[in-house]
Amino acid sequence: MDSQKYIPRSVENCAFDETLTGRHMVFIAGPRQVGKTLLAKNWLKQKECASLYFNWDDPSIRRAYLANSRFFESPARSLSIRDPWIVFDEIHKRNRWRDILKGAYDSFNDEFRFLVTGSARFDVFRRSGDSLVGRYNLFHLFPFNLSEIIGTNRKTCFLEENVPKKLFAGFDEEISCALPPAMEQAFHGYLRFGPFPEPFIRQNERFSRKWHQDYLSLVIREDLKDISRVLDLDKIEHLLLLLSPRIMAPLSMANLAGELEVAHTTVKSWLEQLRRLFLIFSVPPWTRKISRGLRREKKWYFLDWLYAPEGPARLENMVATCLFRACSAMTDMGYGHYKLYYLRTIDKREIDFIIEVDNAPMVVIEVKSTDKVLSNSLRNRHRWFPKPTLGIQVVDRRGILERHPDQSWLVSVERFLSLLV
Structure with a gap:
């Protein structure tokens, strides 16, 4: 992959769509070194x-x-x-940054457009x-x-599509499309080097190991103090390491x-801080009324699956990350409220992931x-979900595409992940 070529990001399709944003400021939040500055x-x-x-x-x-709170006005008008x-x-690191943005927007929103990029604090302040x-x-x-x-x-x-029949039809059409010739090589690099731009683009084992070692230290020792x-x-x-x-x-x-x-509450607090820094994310159990009860603990995954052990755990983490990203993107785009869950009963029946849209699986x-x-579990999912659902079994084998009864599919992992935003 050409390291000098800009790779368009799917968030651009919605963040800069005025039918979705009007003339509001556009905030783009995300992990460190994910490409926010390059996108801007x-x-x-x-x-x-x-x-x-x-x-x-x-x-x-x-x-x-400090010399002039409207310092950006003259350069903007001169164009x-x-x-x-x-x-x-990086304005979110400054004191009173919300007041600064409020003043700029209230004074100039009819004439200028504002794009603001940052990280964990955007999600934090939204809750206050x-x-x-x-x-x-x-x-x-x-x-x-x-x-x-x-x-x-x-x-x-x-x-x-949040109507089952339309969702099924859309999936049937998209999953049956031919894969691009570059897919196999791209997927191999994706699994091997992870999803972050720099190690993926370089595709060098030593660089990737060093980058991933340094990344954890940078986030914990520099970014954590910003929010905690x-x-x-x-x-x-x-x-x-224990995770x-x-x-x-x-x-x-x-x-x-x-x-x-340490105390139980301390561990819970630390996990929440790491989640805000986009290092990890949680998948809660699906808690609708189900016979045989449920396990109540959340599952936790790394945003970058290179931190998960090789083998089945890394594969599941990769799929979890892509599903988590897709749910976030679809929610950001205004299609509904998308959430990711798992299911595990007391008698150890389990489903890895459930995508719920507006409270409906x-x-x-x-x-x-x-x-x-x-x-x-997939064949008999109707015992938990009486209404129709799309069932997908993702396998780490190339060239698999099988349709089974009751809207169930057996699909190669790279084919399935290529459908997600």
């Missing part, structure tokens, strides 16, 4: 506004603001174009009292998906607390390394 600069270049990029980590930008775009990067309510739309930029890598860059996918007063950073790093072999299983907070020699997914036989 590329957008400015397209709109002929390259000079209107302002990184608030730059002392000269902060001095310019003599309609609706120039202005980018404020917010002076920017009604002035922005928040979107998420996650690491690459397969459609971005192979250049199809989906604007949406079969999940946009956590002091015991060594134990948080240890927590991540790795627990991928695929409901996570016992009590066991982790015992190994770390729509898609049921099982992940298998090589098994070409449809799982009992």
